[in-house]
Each structure stands twice: as C-alpha cells, then as structure tokens.
Amino acid sequence: MSTFQAPKGTYDLTPPRSATFLAVREAIAAPLRDSGYGYIETPGFENVELFARGVGESTDIVTKEMYTLTTKGGDQLALRPEGTASVLRAALEANLHKAGNLPVKLWYSGSYYRYERPQAGRYRHFSQVGAEAIGTEDPVLDAELIILADQAYRSLGLRQFRILLNSLGDKECRPVYREALQTFLRDLDLDEETRRRIEINPLRVLDDKRADVQKQLTDAPKLRDYLCDACKAYHEEVRALLTTAGVAFEDDEKLVRGLDYYTRTTFEFVHDGLGAQSAVGGGGRYDGLSEMIGGPELPSVGWALGVDRTVLALEAEGIELDLPYTTSVYAVPLGEEARRVLFGVVTELRRAGIAADFAFGGRGLKGAMKSANRSGARYTLVAGERDLAEGVVQLKDMESGEQGPVELAEVAAELTKRLG
Numbered sequence: 001m002s003t004f005q006a007p008k009g010t011y012d013l014t015p016p017r018s019a020t021f022l023a024v025r026e027a028i029a030a031p032l033r034d035s036g037y038g039y040i041e042t043p044g045f046e047n048v049e050l051f052a053r054g055v056g057e058s059t060d061i062v063t064k065e066m067y068t069l070t071t072k073g074g075d076q077l078a079l080r081p082e083g084t085a086s087v088l089r090a091a092l093e094a095n096l097h098k099a100g101n102l103p104v105k106l107w108y109s110g111s112y113y114r115y116e117r118p119q120a121g122r123y124r125h126f127s128q129v130g131a132e133a134i135g136t137e138d139p140v141l142d143a144e145l146i147i148l149a150d151q152a153y154r155s156l157g158l159r160q161f162r163i164l165l166n167s168l169g170d171k172e173c174r175p176v177y178r179e180a181l182q183t184f185l186r187d188l189d190l191d192e193e194t195r196r197r198i199e200i201n202p203l204r205v206l207d208d209k210r211a212d213v214q215k216q217l218t219d220a221p222k223l224r225d226y227l228c229d230a231c232k233a234y235h236e237e238v239r240a241l242l243t244t245a246g247v248a249f250e251d252d253e254k255l256v257r258g259l260d261y262y263t264r265t266t267f268e269f270v271h272d273g274l275g276a277q278s279a280v281g282g283g284g285r286y287d288g289l290s291e292m293i294g295g296p297e298l299p300s301v302g303w304a305l306g307v308d309r310t311v312l313a314l315e316a317e318g319i320e321l322d323l324p325y326t327t328s329v330y331a332v333p334l335g336e337e338a339r340r341v342l343f344g345v346v347t348e349l350r351r352a353g354i355a356a357d358f359a360f361g362g363r364g365l366k367g368a369m370k371s372a373n374r375s376g377a378r379y380t381l382v383a384g385e386r387d388l389a390e391g392v393v394q395l396k397d398m399e400s401g402e403q404g405p406v407e408l409a410e411v412a413a414e415l416t417k418r419l420g
C-alpha cells in the first residue's frame with residue numbers, strides 16, 4: 001500500500017470486478033440506444049446556481065451534499081450531484097429542442113458527487129447511467145422509460161427489484177395539497193428542524209423514516225385526493241400502459257424523491273437485497289425544470305440508475321454475469337529471438353482484429369503458461385529457437401489440449417479461420 005488511500009466514501013474499480021461495472025453500464029445503455037436515445041456528455045462541474053435552482057434550495061443535495069468550489073477566477077462551481085439539470089442545460093444551450101424533433105431523447109453515463117455520510121451502497125463518488133426525454137408531455141413517454149429500465153435490469157438477470165410509482169401532481173393541484181398538508185403538519189408534535197421543513201418542503205416530511213413521526217402521519221391528507229382531473233387521467237394512462245406491457249409496479253403514495261423538480265409521474269426501483277440504501281434507480285417527470293433554469297416550457301421525463309448499487313444488487317442475488325474472456329490468443333516466447341518474432345506476430349494479430357496478449361518480461365515456460373491460462377485465451381502460441389529455425393510456431397488449443405506447428409507466415413490466417 002502507498003501512503004495514500006482513496007478518499008473517504010470512494011472506492012476504486014479494479015479488475016476483475018471492474019469488468020462487471022462496464023457490463024452493467026452497457027446493459028443499461030443498450031435498450032436506450034435501441035430506442036432512439038442519443039448520447040450526451042456534460043462537464044463534471046457546473047455553475048452552482050444551476051443545481052440550486054434546478055434541484056432545489058430546500059433539498060439535502062443542495063443544502064448539505066454539494067461539493068462546491070470557487071475558482072481562481074471567482075466562479076462558483078459545484079461537482080455535479082446529479083445529471084438532469086446539466087443535461088437540460090446542455091440541451092437548451094445547443095438548441096436541441098428547436099430542431100423540430102421533440103422529444104429530445106438523450107442518455108448519459110458518468111460520475112456524480114454527493115457529500116453524504118458513507119455507508120454500504122452510499123458513496124461520495126458514484127456512477128449513474130441516465131436517460132432524459134425532453135419537450136413532450138405524453139404518458140407513453142413516461143411508460144417507455146420505466147419499461148426500458150425494467151428491461152435493462154432484467155437483461156442483467158435481476159429479479160428481486162420492485163417498481164414504486166406515484167404522481168406528485170402539477171402546478172395547479174400540488175400547491176393546494178401543499179397547503180392542506182402544511183396546515184395538518186403544523187399541529188403535530190415535531191422537532192425544530194422538521195418544523196422548518198414543513199415551511200420549505202412539507203412533502204419531504206412524509207418521507208421521514210422515524211417511527212414516532214410516521215405514527216403522527218397516519219391521517220395526513222393524501223395527495224391522491226388532491227390530484228386534478230388532468231393529473232389523474234395522466235397517471236391512470238401511465239399505469240395502464242405499464243400493465244399492458246406486463247411491467248408490475250406498486251402504487252406508493254409516500255414516494256416523494258429527494259429532488260424538487262418533479263411533477264406528476266415519479267418512480268423508484270428498489271432492490272430487496274440491499275438493506276437501507278435500496279433504491280437502485282429513480283426518476284420522474286419534471287415539467288417545470290426548464291423554466292426554473294431560464295428556458296422555455298419543456299415538459300420532460302427521465303431517470304437515472306445507480307451503477308454501484310446495481311452491481312451490489314447482482315451480488316445480492318448471486319448473479320455472475322457471463323463475461324467473455326477478452327484475450328483470444330496468448331503468445332509465449334522462449335528466448336530473445338522468439339520475443340522479437342512473436343511480438344511481431346501479436347502485433348499482426350491485433351491489427352487483424354484478434355485479441356492477443358504476450359508473456360512479457362522474459363519469464364520461463366511454466367510461469368508464462370500460467371498467465372496464458374489465467375488470460376482465458378483459447379489459443380497459445382509458443383516458440384523457441386528450434387521452432388524459429390524451422391519457420392514455425394507451436395499453436396496450442398487450450399480447450400482440447402491439441403498442439404501442432406503452424407508456418408509463421410500462416411499464423412494470422414490460421415487463427416482467423418479457427419476463431420471464426
């Protein structure tokens with residue numbers, strides 16, 4: 001170990017586990033790519049004001065969890081705690097919404113930063129793959145996104161996850177509910193901080209995990225009873241579309257989410273094998289966010305799935321992904337001359353598109369063959385002085401154990417044929 005360690009709340013991805021992370025990212029991205037979502041990448045930091053306005057001044061993310069910094073030039077920046085505000089900012093900046101092709105469907109993959117109390121499944125640096133569909137109000141779009149996330153999890157073999165679904169209403173009906181809830185909450189026996197929360201973000205109080213608080217909330221007014229007809233109809237349509245698609249979900253009135261931009265549809269994917277940090281993904285509709293960051297009215301919907309927690313979910317279900325070995329051919333030179341010749345062969349193979357690796361460092365046959373085995377290569381090439389004198393290398397099929405000489409000039413062609 002060196003003098004240094006990864007910062008608190010972070011960890012490194014190293015082989016072989018890192019291969020699972022790549023496969024998870026790929027599995028989440030694949031259904032999006034196949035459904036018309038284009039790839040977007042935005043900076044790892046943004047103007048702090050974007051998140052303050054977008055994610056919400058009253059959220060934990062903005063008040064407690066942002067990594068903020070002032071640059072030497074005096075700019076106030078924050079490492080991105082989430083992707084939605086950045087992606088919308090970038091789409092507006094590039095005028096993607098004006099190309100006459102709504103919704104603008106985008107997907108992304110990257111690192112996010114939240115100064116949270118680290119625990120199993122909760123890190124200060126984590127990784128998400130996300131999708132945003134910008135500029136269209138259509139329950140089919142909400143359903144599409146939920147179905148694609150479900151498809152991604154299923155393609156990985158995950159089964160012990162559930163989809164929680166709720167509607168948070170819109171700018172017509174939510175304020176009415178908010179007030180009714182505040183009136184109710186103000187009469188309860190609550191601590192100072194929670195009292196403050198009633199005034200800033202009363203819906204978050206419903207999310208309080210403490211039993212004594214939950215007990216007092218039994219008779220709290222229900223958002224369901226306040227939804228306007230338009231929101232109700234919209235929500236029913238999303239539910240019906242999911243049911244038709246055979247995607248099971250649970251109605252969860254308590255699902256509030258930790259970001260302020262949500263309207264109407266909200267959902268979370270929870271995994272039952274993860275303990276406290278059970279949300280493997282979440283999202284919803286954010287019809288007002290564009291205007292909140294100075295853009296035009298652009299009703300949108302999206303989600304982000306946590307890569308770290310998805311990997312933990314795989315481990316919890318005991319799922320080992322079928323990751324193919326990356327090396328097809330492993331070359332073992334015996335002696336100086338063979339090193340030069342076989343390295344030439346490896347270079348030729350690689351240029352021909354065959355994944356090849358090499359026993360570096362002039363190791364003995366035994367050690368080198370061990371590495372060949374570990375690489376998972378289907379074939380090894382071994383050559384010593386005598387082989388070179390005859391113009392051949394020994395080609396060994398690691399599966400059958402069969403071995404025989406192949407002309408040096410024919411190696412690439414022979415392996416191309418065998419590897420199909």
Ligand code: HAM
Nearest residue numbers: 082084122123126279280281282283284302303304306
């Ligand atoms: P979020 O629920 O804050 O939503 O995060 C989405 C997922 O990221 C979570 O379900 C979890 O799997 C993962 N995640 C969040 N924080 C951590 C952490 N500290 N450690 C490990 N994993 C974590 C959003 O970020 C929204 N932008 C989603 C969205 C997109 N809504 C609309 N479009």
